[in-house]
Amino acid sequence: MRIVLAKEKNLFEVNELIKKINLNVEEYNWVISDVTLTMLHDRKNQSHSEVMPNYTDFLFLKGEHFKKFLHDYSYSFIFAVLTALPRHVEHLNISSIPQIEENERYWNVNYTPVIPQAVFEIGFFDSTDVIFTGDQNILSEFRKKADFISFEEYLQTP
Template sequence: MRIVLEKENELFIINNLFKKIELNVENYNWLLSDMTDTQIFNDNEYVEHTSLTHSIECLLIKGDKLKKLLEEFHMSFTFAVFTALPSKINHFEIFEVPEIYDNEDYWSENYVPTIPQAEFEIGFFDSSDIIFTGDKQALNGFQKKANFTSFKNYIETPI
């Protein structure tokens, strides 16, 4: 299943997005990938974070660590993919890192998360749209909390 939040600028601050959809980040392990132009703020002041403010191919982080990071900082991304992985799994076979920037396959209606164990992916595209892909039950829960459109309608809508 794929759903999209379009032109929701305030939700590009990931803290706002997670709060809006009532996502408990500590319930998952996270693979953060294809992160470009990351903005990190603490008390409305930009912070140069050595691990996150540069282009990152991928970073695996436990949910409780991500939660602590989000309690201290507000973050936004021009491009990024956040992949939610079950917290009970400690070993992942990652053959390909999820990408949104310059990835034609990402725009296919049949795209599925790159990592088979993933419960869902959140793709941040060009500071304008946020695309969710994955488990229908999880996405249906999110869909009730924000103004999502179907991926099919999103793709078919002229720019």
């Protein structure tokens, strides 16, 4: 299943999005990839670019560590893919890293996450769109908490 968050500027900040859809990040392990940071501030509003430097291909975070990052920092992305994995997945053996920027395959209606164990992905595209891909039951729950459209409808929107 694929759904797209209707345009809500403040939900492009990861912290606000997670609150809105009531996502318990500690229930998953996470792969964070294809990141172009637009803003990363601590609670004193000081900017921090060293948390995920440009030379990092991806981060693998346990849910409790991601929760701590979200507590300590405020994140907004130009481009990024956040991949939720079941908690029992502690090691990755992947052939490709999730990407949204310059990835034609990502725009296929039948796209599935490139990490086989993924429960769902959250793709941040060009500071304008947030695309969810994955388990239908989980995405249906998110849909109840925020305004989403189908991926097909999104592709047809000018």
